[in-house]
Amino acid sequence: MVSVRSVYTQPSSLTFSDLPWIIEHREDRCTLCGQCTAVCPKQAIYLTYRRQRVPKLDILKKKRGNEYRHFVGIRQNTEVDKMCIGCGMCSSVCPNEAIGPVPNPNEHRSRFHMDQKGDSWKRGGRRNAPGKTILDRLSFGRISMLTDPALDAGRHEFNTNTILGRVLPPEEYIRRKAAGEWIPPTREIFPFVIGSMSFGGLSPNMWLGLLQGVAYCNEVLGIPVVMATGEGGCPPWVLKSPFLKYIILQIASGYFGWDEIIRAIPEMQCDPAAIEIKYGQGAKPGDGGLLMWFKVSKLIARLRGVPEGVDLPSPPVHQTLYSIEESVMKMIQTLSMAFNFRVPVYPKISGSTSAKSVLNNLVRNPYASGLLIDGIDGGTGAAYNVSMDATGYPIASNLRECYQELVAQGRQNEIPIFAAGGVGKNGNVTQNGMALIMLGASGVHIGKYIMQACAGCLGNELGRCNVCNVGICPKGITSQNEKLFRRLDPDDVAQRVADTFSSIQTEMKKIMAPLGRSQSLPIGMSDALTIDDADAAERLGIKYAC
Amino acid sequence: MCRLALKTADIPFSPYEVLNGMEAMQEGYDGSGLGLLLRGVSFEDYKYKKEEQVILSGIAHTEAAVRRLQRLMEERGFEQDYDHRFKVNADLIESKDRYQYIVRVYKKPEGLTEKELEERLMQTRLFLRRNGEEHGNDLTVFSFWPDVVTIKEVGWPLEVGDALGLNDDRIKARVVMAQGRQNTNYGINLYACHPFFIQGIATMTNGENTAFIPIKEWLEGKNIPGYMGYQSDSEVFAHILHYVTKKLDLPLAAYKHVITPLKSEELDAHPQGDFLKGLRTSCRRLIIDGPNAVIGTLPDETCMLAMDAKKLRPATVGGRPGAWAIASEMCGVEALVPDRDPTLDFQPMREHTVIIPPERKELQIWSQFDQFTLSQAA
Known part of the structure; x- marks a missing residue:
């Protein structure tokens, strides 16, 4: 031996x-x-x-x-x-x-x-918690059997859109309309939104492909899909293009890219879909954005106004602001004003036991256009493993308690809540999204699902790949290395975006038809939901069925 | 499914006529209940004056409840002028806890503005209802309003009519709404029976309201007195009509724009599209999904009919100057106004609201694509 x-x-x-x-x-x-x-x-x-x-x-x-x-x-x-x-x-x-x-x-x-x-271990990806989520376990049980004729998903007309933006109570709307006063801007959008993934986090080809696909959905398929930029701005040619109306511009604590955006305002042909102020992210709550040096290419450096090849960690909070109340108030007002009160401005927070307080704060802010809550199953391009695995709050009950709070105040139509974090994690994107809508969401944001479905991201819940942070994405989705991202053809991505949203819309109809709903999105239709878990049913205020 | 019949005529007629009309529509209906709402009421043995008097309708299930009602009304300052008694044949009534059907005429309280009076009458109705609920449901109150009588009972409509002696012409009306109720998933509860009534506005509906929970939650959140109950998913239709016309002060034509708004591309081409789009967004939680036909009546005896946006529930309107009928089946219209020209019968499409004005000369068929008067916001 x-x-x-x-x-x-x-x-x-x-x-x-x-x-x-x-x-x-x-x-x-x-x-x-x-x-x-x-x-x-x-x-x-x-x-x-x-x-x-x-x-x-x-x-x-x-x-x-x-x-x-x-x-x-x-x-x-x-x-x-x-x-x-x-x-x-x-x-x-x-x-x-x-x-x-x-x-x-x-x-x-x-x-x-x-x-x-x-x-410490840093990575991209997801929480890596395999198995069915609570969203996967929700089923749509209020089948409209009492009356026929039933709805036909293939032949009837369905309204599958939602509203993004502050909605006035009817009395106030009529009063302001008569008095010629300001009416908060709203957008009619498809309730499945491409969630924030930054230009920098994503490769130029991926970003271009998504935008092309979104434009196709809007202009050819008639599905008003919008996509959010994430922190890091937006390429100048997009800012000055008519496609800006399909884009939600995100401002986050690093303010990356906002020099370019503010400078482009006078030359914008149209308003952006909305402004998202990022306060938190479900995958890594309490953490700022992180673009690791591997990905800070010449182009990204120019866009963000930084030197090449340096780590870009955004601070966890918006600097110079002292509380979230103050921050939300000032930032929402400032950004509303920057776009002349024509663009909805809403904050994005990570799921949290304190989400309800933020929401109540927004209810009293006449400029707040909504709230996006991002749950623990959300993804990220780069974060500490411990943040991803162990920090966060699941979206289902968080959304539900926020919605119920609005219902108790009679404000559920005024502040739309958008939910994110694990929607479509196991492939059931429409089912997950519609379940959240029936729990009270006005719509959902999807990121990982889009990367997997539209660009062939290889990640899964078993820890596969997860290297988005270091710029070596083998499919070229999250890399700034030309040798890698040229593997991804933007046209192919665009094609898949169109496929994905057409299919989601069809599946929405297949869910809505048996429930007897077609005229409006069944937001808060909690009587339609059942779950095979009595505790979860009680927590979510829905029916337990077994 | 529920069967609906409405007749409106210049000359008061017996509600039994409408029950016969219901009989014509008996197919596909299990006859578990009847709801009747009468307007333009006249009693054979009493001269009722709607400008001076209000009518309370309900059921007292025990003698104690009758006595309590008497006392409560006196305490609240309502002076009773007339107590209408039906000639009841109790053997024909399924339920055995009906001590007395209440149709009582009171003097209208004086010195109140119209708004104050409306509030007072509704609060009194809600108070009596709560009081009945607190006493083991021994008192059921349906309406308390000038010129409105409401009768609700479990059983086959014609049999209920016979049981209450409605064919004896002791009570007549110019407008009668009748609903033969199909007992669905909400149990037999008199409060779940159409027509629903709030501050002079009444509606009845067939079909299922699949958007019930979101609509109900929104209405409850408004904290408007009277927006309660909801033992039936159809009660929200009455409250939406009340909200649109009384709280928003919009014309009747706006009701359809709230419950079944036009699509965005249709509103883009509408003369009031900008206003209506905003209204649709603000009232988004009140969008119904059907399948429903909503039949309503207003205090001035205006009658209306509107469909859900898919028009999955049929309803027909027909008649002649002076007498009109709306029914969930064509044969219902035929039974109610046989001396009309049936070729002029009309089945509204998804965009229509049929309005029979109080003069009853002709039908108004109003389309959502038309412009309507909008004094405030136009």
């Missing part, structure tokens, strides 16, 4: 069975083309020459000896920074299906060593 001391080992020395993903390689199929090792974003695999001893015993000659077989094979890196992320690009390029990652069912010892050089 070889002495233990001669084996090279350190505390963080790992073997492939310690890693979350194990590369399975079939030598009998491998053509040694090298494509897998070239494409691997992590350099998790490399070609090696190997020697295999073949013992040889010649009985007649009474001779013993060895022969050696040499072959070329693939070996898996076990260093933490090079370990396989399971993206599967190797299998997608392999001509012979000779290689691919498989999830390691063993406990992952690598988890204890992700903080090399004292740097």
Whole structure:
């Protein structure tokens, strides 16, 4: 036996069975083309020459000896920074299906060593909590069986749109209309909104593809989809284009990109759909935005007004402001004024036990146009793992208690609440979204689902990929590296955006028709919902059915 | 499903006529209840004056309730002028806890403005209703208003009519709304029976209101007295009509724009599109989804009919100058006004509101695509 001391080992020395993903390689199929090792974003695999001893015993000659077989094979890196992320690009390029990652069912010892050089584990992606969510478990049970004729999802007309913006009570609307006073701006939009993903977080091709797709949805399909920018501004050519009306501009605590936006105001052909003020994000509450240096390319640096190649961590709070009440009031008013009170301005907060207080504050602010609450299952381009895994508040009950608060005040039509965080996490995007709408949301924001459905993001709830933060996205969705993002054709993304929203709209009709609803979005139609969990039913104020 | 019949005529007629009309529409109906609302009331043995008197309608289920009612009304300063008694055949009534059907005429309180009077009458009705509920539901109150009598009972409509002796012509009216109720998911509760009444406004509806919960929650949130009950999903139609005409002071034509607003592209081309779009947004929670036909009457004896936006519930209006009928089935109209020209019968489409003005000379068919008078905001 070889002495233990001669084996090279350190505390963080790992073997492939310690890693979350194990590369399975079939030598009998491998053509040694090298494509897998070239494409691997992590350099998790490399070609090696190997020697295999073949013992040889010649009985007649009474001779013993060895022969050696040499072959070329693939070996898996076990260093933490090079370990396989399971993206599967190797299998997608392999001509012979000779290689691919498989999830390691063993406990992952690598988890204890992700903080090399004292740097806590940062990643992109999601919370990594597989299994059905509470939203997946909600079903639509109030089937309209009492009366026929029932609605026909394929033939009847359905109104699937919602309202974004402050809505006046009818008495006040009529009074102001007669007096010629200001009426807060509203937008009629599709209730599934492409949630905030920044220009910088996303690659230029991804962003372009989304915008093209959104424009197609609006102008050809007649589905008024809007998309939010996230922090980091908006390319100047978009700001001055007629497509701005499909865009919700986000302002966040780093104020990145707002120089460009403010400068572009005089040249804007139309108003943006809305302004979103980001106070929090469900995936990483209490944390500001983070664009890691890998992704601060020349273009991004110019757009954000910063030097190239530096980390861009936004502060957790809006600077110079002293409380959220003050902040919300000042920022909403300032931004409303910047766009001459023609654009809805609303804050986005992370789901929280204190969401209701923020909401009550907004109710009293005549310029507040809505509230977006982002739950724990939301995604992010970059954050500390601990924030993503352990911080946050689930969206369903948070939304519900906020909506019920508005109902108690009779204000549920005045401040639209939008919900986000895990909508479509397991693919059931329409079901999840409609469940939230029936719990009281005026609409939902979807980010991860869009990346997966429209651009083929490889991430999943088992921790697959999750490297959006370091700019090595193997599909070119969240990379600023031209070699990577040219893999993504904007036209293809646009096509998928159109596919996705057409399909969501059809599924909405398939949900609304049996409930007997077609004339208006069933916001707050909680009597339609059932769940097979008595506690959840009680918490959400819906029916328990089993 | 519910069967609805309304007749309005210059010459007062017996409500039994309308029950016969209901009989013509008996198919597809389980006859679990009857609701009747009469306007332009005349009693055979009493000269009723609507300018000076108000009528309380309801049911006292015990003798104690009758005595309490007497006392409560006196305490609240209402002087009774007349107590109409039906010739009741109790054997024909399913329920055994009906001590007395109340139709009592009181002097109108003096020295109040019209608004104050309306408030006072409604508050009194709500007070009596609460009082009945506090005493084990021994008192049920349907309406308290000038010139309105309401009768609600469980059972087959014609049998209820026979039980109350409605064919003896002792009570007649110029407008009768009748609903043969289908007992659905809300249990047999007299308060769940149409027509629903609030401050002079009454509606009845067939079909199911699938948007009931969001509408109900919004109306309740307005904290307007009288916006309560909701034992039936159709009660909200009456309250929306009340809200639109009394609280928003909009013309009757605006009701349809609230419950079934036009689509955005249709409003873009509408002469009042800008106002109506805003109204649609502000009143978004009042959008109904049907399938429904809503039949309503107003204090001035105006009658109206409107459909849901998909027009999945049919209803027909027909008649001649002086007598008109609205019914959920064509055969109902035929039974109510046989001496009319049936070729002129009209079935409103999704954009129509049919209005029979109090003069009863002709029908007004108002379309949502038309401009309407809007003094305040035009």
